[in-house]
Amino acid sequence: MEDLSPFVENINRKARLSPENMALLTAAFKVVKVKRKQLLIQPGFVAKYRIYVLKGAFHSYVIDDKGNEHTIQFAVEDWWLSDYNSYIHQTPATQFVEALENSIILQVDYQAEQQLKDTNWELATLFRLMAEQTAAYLARRIVSNLTQSAEERYNEFVAKYPQVVQRLPQYALASYLNMTREFLSKIRNDKVRKK
Amino acid sequence: MEDLSPFVENINRKARLSPENMALLTAAFKVVKVKRKQLLIQPGFVAKYRIYVLKGAFHSYVIDDKGNEHTIQFAVEDWWLSDYNSYIHQTPATQFVEALENSIILQVDYQAEQQLKDTNWELATLFRLMAEQTAAYLARRIVSNLTQSAEERYNEFVAKYPQVVQRLPQYALASYLNMTREFLSKIRNDKVRKK
DNA sequence: TATTTTTCTTAAGCTAGTTCATCGCTTTGA
DNA sequence: TCAAAGCGATGAACTAGCTTAAGAAAAATA
Numbered sequence A, B: 001m002e003d004l005s006p007f008v009e010n011i012n013r014k015a016r017l018s019p020e021n022m023a024l025l026t027a028a029f030k031v032v033k034v035k036r037k038q039l040l041i042q043p044g045f046v047a048k049y050r051i052y053v054l055k056g057a058f059h060s061y062v063i064d065d066k067g068n069e070h071t072i073q074f075a076v077e078d079w080w081l082s083d084y085n086s087y088i089h090q091t092p093a094t095q096f097v098e099a100l101e102n103s104i105i106l107q108v109d110y111q112a113e114q115q116l117k118d119t120n121w122e123l124a125t126l127f128r129l130m131a132e133q134t135a136a137y138l139a140r141r142i143v144s145n146l147t148q149s150a151e152e153r154y155n156e157f158v159a160k161y162p163q164v165v166q167r168l169p170q171y172a173l174a175s176y177l178n179m180t181r182e183f184l185s186k187i188r189n190d191k192v193r194k195k
Numbered sequence C: 001t002a003t004t005t006t007t008c009t010t011a012a013g014c015t016a017g018t019t020c021a022t023c024g025c026t027t028t029g030a
Numbered sequence D: 001t002c003a004a005a006g007c008g009a010t011g012a013a014c015t016a017g018c019t020t021a022a023g024a025a026a027a028a029t030a
Helices: A004-012 A019-028 A082-091 A112-119 A119-147 A150-160 A170-176 A183-195 B007-012 B019-026 B085-090 B112-121 B121-147 B152-158 B170-176 B181-194
Strands: A030-033 A038-040 A051-054 A058-063 A069-075 A096-099 A103-109 B030-034 B040-041 B050-053 B058-063 B069-075 B096-099 B105-110
Touching: A004 A019, A004 A051, A004 A119, A019 A112, A019 A119, A038 A051, A051 A112, A058 A170, A058 B121, A069 B121, A103 A112, A112 A119, A119 A150, A119 B058, A119 B069, A119 B085, A150 A183, A170 A183, A183 B085, B007 B019, B007 B050, B007 B121, B019 B112, B019 B121, B040 B050, B050 B096, B050 B112, B050 B170, B058 B170, B069 B170, B105 B112, B112 B121, B121 B152, B152 B181, B170 B181
Parallel strands: none
Antiparallel strands: A030 A103, A038 A096, A051 A103, A058 A069, A058 A096, B030 B105, B040 B096, B050 B105, B058 B069, B058 B096
16 A cells, blocks of 8 residues: 555645545545556547656656657656646647656546536635646746756756756756757766866 | 627636626626736736736736846737736736737736635636646647747747737747747748748 | 667767847837 | 837847767666
8 A cells, every 4th residue: 555645745735625525535546556668648649647646757748740859747756747738628648658767656537537626616626726836837937948048947957856857867858958968968067067 | 888798708618607607707807908018017016917808919028137028928809818926826926017009908806816716616617727728728838849940939829820920029929939039030031032 | 797778978060049230110209 | 390219120240059970888678
């Protein structure tokens, strides 16, 4: 049996739920073990689940016309992810969601989430807060993409998520920060030399 | 008296409200006339309002360390905007929201919106759907920023919003698309020559 | 443990996009 | 109605970041 307390605390930080509703919510999520390199979501298939990472690491990415991979989002312990467009609108995904390590997730399927939202005020509020916070977070990311240079984006990421950086493959981080792996390699190396 | 039917239809496309709730919602929004160049939101002040554009055009932008202006969002008739982070978290704004034309807006203040969401199921659902759709939209924009070249981003924008392009100052569109005004000018000109 | 595959580094040459500067054309405001 | 300011076009010089290529290091797999 997995320890769900990180999940419970994550939820508690967003909204205060009654014990009954916390139990209802928790029951709607299923624990799933995922092997490294396993795909949770693939282009062409509708994203069926909203995913919370209990243990491990994931990234979501798209592959463009030229065959280049672009990481859209990372998630490690206590983070959420999905192909947000596909999940919310229940349309075919455009992104891959892939495990970077052997991982354990909690997932809720779209129907179950709808049912909770349709029948339970506190849980509907929780999901509203999650959507609002997601939108606010994405808005901040757009601003930083529009205003910062490649090096500044890297510095910001390292400052914000110092422990995460080391767990991510550099090529994935590079594409997340909208630069080539080679250029990221150069930035890191220039930094070392300056010291 | 302004004609609010575009607003009503905008809402109806998102959620089916009872006539009473539509009346409640509409009553929470105030009609405000805004002059060209007027600022609705400024850095340092908490964004008090969520804004719907009934008539006119706006853009939101930030000014970076080097003094450069970056347009984050546009809004013309039937679009919504605010400094989303500031509004949702009620923290000081980082963005300007400025009228590009003499405009008429509907605005709801944060307290009023909270009160509606706290007391009314249908309206709480409406705002949840809005947040989900906003997040989905922002996620799409991040993908297109990560995967497309400057010219492709311009083409996409023109294809999506052909009528809007002509009303926007070119320098604002250029910074929205993450390029200089000069480069946008070049792209447009290359296009004309090819024909 | 050896072998294969994937990831990271380095460096040279290149290009998409920027910067700077100049010139008309419009708007704006006194 | 005239001056001032703002906007878009153009071009030359520049640079941040990309491409290509090849080797070194690390990780996965047998």
